[in-house]
Amino acid sequence: MQNVMGIINLNEGQDLLKELTKGRPLAALPFGGRYRLVDFMLSNMVNSGMQNVGILVHDKYRALMDHLRSGKDWDLARKRDGLFILPPNQNPCSPGGCRGNIENFYNNLDYIESSRQEYMLIAGGHIVCNLNYRKVFKFHQDTGADITVLYKEDDLEEDVSQYAILDCQPDGRIVDMGVISQKTTSRKVSMEMYIIKKSLLVEMIKDCHTRGGWDFVKDVLIKNVNQLKMFGFPYKGYIARIDSIKNYYRHNMELLKPEKWEELFFRSGLVYTKVKDEAPVKYKENARTFNTMVANGCIIEGRVENSILFRGVKVHKGAYIKDSIIMQKCEIAENAIIENVICDKNVCITKGKWLKGETNYPLVVEKGTII
Amino acid sequence: MRKKECVAMILAGGQGSRLGSLTQKIAKPAVPFGGKYRIIDFPLSNCHNSGIDTVGVLTQYRPLALHSYIGIGSSWDLDRRDGGVYVLPPYAQEGSAEWYKGTADAIYQNLNFIDMMNPNYVLVLSGDHIYNMDYSLMLEHHKKQKAEATISVIEVPWHEASRFGIMNTNTTGRITEFVEKPKDAKSNLASMGIYIFNWRLLRKSLEEDRKNALSSHDFGKDIIPKLLSDGHRLYAYYFKGYWKDVGTVESFWEANMDLLEDDPQLDLHNPNWRVYSVNATRPPHYVGVTGSLTRSLVGEGCSILGEVDHSVIFPGAHIGKGAVIKDSIIMPYATICENAQVYRGIIGRKSLVERGAVIGAKDQLEITVIEENIVIPSNAQVLDNSMISTQKQVG
Numbered sequence: 001m002q003n004v005m006g007i008i009n010l011n012e013g014q015d016l017l018k019e020l021t022k023g024r025p026l027a028a029l030p031f032g033g034r035y036r037l038v039d040f041m042l043s044n045m046v047n048s049g050m051q052n053v054g055i056l057v058h059d060k061y062r063a064l065m066d067h068l069r070s071g072k073d074w075d076l077a078r079k080r081d082g083l084f085i086l087p088p089n090q091n092p093c094s095p096g097g098c099r100g101n102i103e104n105f106y107n108n109l110d111y112i113e114s115s116r117q118e119y120m121l122i123a124g125g126h127i128v129c130n131l132n133y134r135k136v137f138k139f140h141q142d143t144g145a146d147i148t149v150l151y152k153e154d155d156l157e158e159d160v161s162q163y164a165i166l167d168c169q170p171d172g173r174i175v176d177m178g179v180i181s182q183k184t185t186s187r188k189v190s191m192e193m194y195i196i197k198k199s200l201l202v203e204m205i206k207d208c209h210t211r212g213g214w215d216f217v218k219d220v221l222i223k224n225v226n227q228l229k230m231f232g233f234p235y236k237g238y239i240a241r242i243d244s245i246k247n248y249y250r251h252n253m254e255l256l257k258p259e260k261w262e263e264l265f266f267r268s269g270l271v272y273t274k275v276k277d278e279a280p281v282k283y284k285e286n287a288r289t290f291n292t293m294v295a296n297g298c299i300i301e302g303r304v305e306n307s308i309l310f311r312g313v314k315v316h317k318g319a320y321i322k323d324s325i326i327m328q329k330c331e332i333a334e335n336a337i338i339e340n341v342i343c344d345k346n347v348c349i350t351k352g353k354w355l356k357g358e359t360n361y362p363l364v365v366e367k368g369t370i371i
Numbered sequence: 372m373r374k375k376e377c378v379a380m381i382l383a384g385g386q387g388s389r390l391g392s393l394t395q396k397i398a399k400p401a402v403p404f405g406g407k408y409r410i411i412d413f414p415l416s417n418c419h420n421s422g423i424d425t426v427g428v429l430t431q432y433r434p435l436a437l438h439s440y441i442g443i444g445s446s447w448d449l450d451r452r453d454g455g456v457y458v459l460p461p462y463a464q465e466g467s468a469e470w471y472k473g474t475a476d477a478i479y480q481n482l483n484f485i486d487m488m489n490p491n492y493v494l495v496l497s498g499d500h501i502y503n504m505d506y507s508l509m510l511e512h513h514k515k516q517k518a519e520a521t522i523s524v525i526e527v528p529w530h531e532a533s534r535f536g537i538m539n540t541n542t543t544g545r546i547t548e549f550v551e552k553p554k555d556a557k558s559n560l561a562s563m564g565i566y567i568f569n570w571r572l573l574r575k576s577l578e579e580d581r582k583n584a585l586s587s588h589d590f591g592k593d594i595i596p597k598l599l600s601d602g603h604r605l606y607a608y609y610f611k612g613y614w615k616d617v618g619t620v621e622s623f624w625e626a627n628m629d630l631l632e633d634d635p636q637l638d639l640h641n642p643n644w645r646v647y648s649v650n651a652t653r654p655p656h657y658v659g660v661t662g663s664l665t666r667s668l669v670g671e672g673c674s675i676l677g678e679v680d681h682s683v684i685f686p687g688a689h690i691g692k693g694a695v696i697k698d699s700i701i702m703p704y705a706t707i708c709e710n711a712q713v714y715r716g717i718i719g720r721k722s723l724v725e726r727g728a729v730i731g732a733k734d735q736l737e738i739t740v741i742e743e744n745i746v747i748p749s750n751a752q753v754l755d756n757s758m759i760s761t762q763k764q765v766g
Contacts, residue, residue, distance in 0.1 A: 032654065032655070033654060033655035034654065034655055034671075035654075072445075256657070258657065258659070258674065261654065261657055261674075264654075265653070265654040265672075270652045270653070271652070271654065272652055275650045276650075277645050277646075277647050277648065277650065279405075279406075279407070279639035279640050279646070279668075280405070280406030280407045280639070280668040280669055280670045280671075280683075280684075281656065281668065281669045281670075282639075282640060282667075282668055283664040283665055283666065283667045283668075283669065284633055284665070284666065285633065285665055285666055286665075287664060287665055288663070289658045289662070289663070289664055290658055290659065290660050290661075290662060290663070291658065291659060291660045292657075292658050293654070293655045293656070293657050293658075294655050294656055294658065294669070295655035295671070296407070296655070296670070296671055297640065299640060308655075309655070310655075
């Protein structure tokens, strides 16, 4: 897939996760014990053989740059191509806010136009999956589609009202598409990943700019369902849509099922991330751990159940962690008890404290808080 | 190229035959250690943490794993425009092709490398010791004493003194006597095999040593005694921390077990002295509902469904339900199936211990080593390599 360039578009859903995305773009949100959301998309692209990836960032992107640096950890520090951060223009949010997710595209059009690849794969930054795009690209070429939209047939009760729903013919041709507003029988939910010929995209973005439409889904896709050959590609594997605190919590917890752990981290390729050189996890004499994912650098003396510990967490004697997500470098002091809690980075829960959230509404402790 | 003050030379060519089957396919410095590392990570990380950015690694025996592991040195931040890491295997020259004959000869054969860097000082290190040490303090000491050579020393138990190069010093720390492996040691100050030399002096004495047909071309046996008898200023540098030569199966096992203490002398979790390594691309490890872990170190990507106590588990290892692991070392990607038991075992990389097999025994003191890529059939019992004949290689 050397002929495909990747664009990860981070312009959406910045504030969906409240405290967790206050100081960082959603793509830089820690997930799965040692990753950031963007790692999954980057790894998918790299594992599929793509070597030119641009990331359209919006604001608050320092955390992301810090994570990505040269792109070396994803093998994207290259002489030609590689990883590019595509920042917004100087005035990212003109009064009244950003006009839509095409604005950044338009501002970085020169980079997109001048790259060597003929095709583009566009993806958002908030969907977690482990997927190889080679099949999708082949599908795109075989069908002769102008645009291929990946979708997942969701049967769950999950709220997908912010995603586009596709209506496909048996051969995959999309006949209708809409952002859900009323009841529909189709559960073919867009994964917001598209393959498109670069020249076509450039043309459409320029067109949008002239006519004043700024939304990729509404102004490019939906408006053109009848003019363009659009196909839907059904993806059958695991995906996690991270669009609310509840979903974030739920999808993290899902990884404690061995088959999900296996699928997300191994099925079609390994997931790369920034290396931190943390030591292996140290379990001390009184450690009690079960059904838990633990990243390197942790020191565990207390009890941990049904939880996810990120790198470098310290759990002291007598502490008890249950059904919680504890991010990087948190410290849970002696005899503290926490249940259904998400601790952002560098949180310290001092001796004997007791924190409890609800299963369907976890308590979020902001970055750096000492309780 | 910028002139370097100090260049480190790591002697990493040793076969390590006393490590038995652990080094059958790889050089000793490439042997995995401590739940994620390889032995050579320690001197390389020490160099990085001490601010030494030019390192020659002298390899010889089965170097492939070591060469590919070191790569361009980026894991230790040693991929530099000026300097960085250089892997130096022996190579054929006009009319001759020779192996490194001894530690001093290995350095001699790479004179041109050091000349190219043109340093003031050369730091000579071994690739098979486990320790965290700030070489810049030793170099400072060397300069302060106006020494021509400085040897790092550590106090060892008296009964072990005869295993080491032992020295006597006067009150200023100047070395007055140096005996390699003495029968009756007069002191318990042992050489750690870490030397700093003034490059000019070292160059001269290596050339002289080369011409000496009687010499075994070894730093401890030849170079140091010669410098001493010629009246050069040799000083001892006292090292206080944890240091272990992991040359034998027992010491290798012990050094791993030392890390499992509640407050280990060598603290891998010290954020101010990180040990760098090539990191496995694996997710965090998973401890299942049936898993339990105490007094252990566990790397990434493992799945632990059995009971693990006082053991070191490397990345990607799998411990099945009902399995019992005690006082053992499980190397990367090894699989211990359901209900298998391992006591005082070292299970090699990618080996498979099938259901119900027992490695070692609860009360025995010997260490049982299973080589890499070995299958131990189900319900078999292995005591200290006794089962070698029935083991089959896997592809």
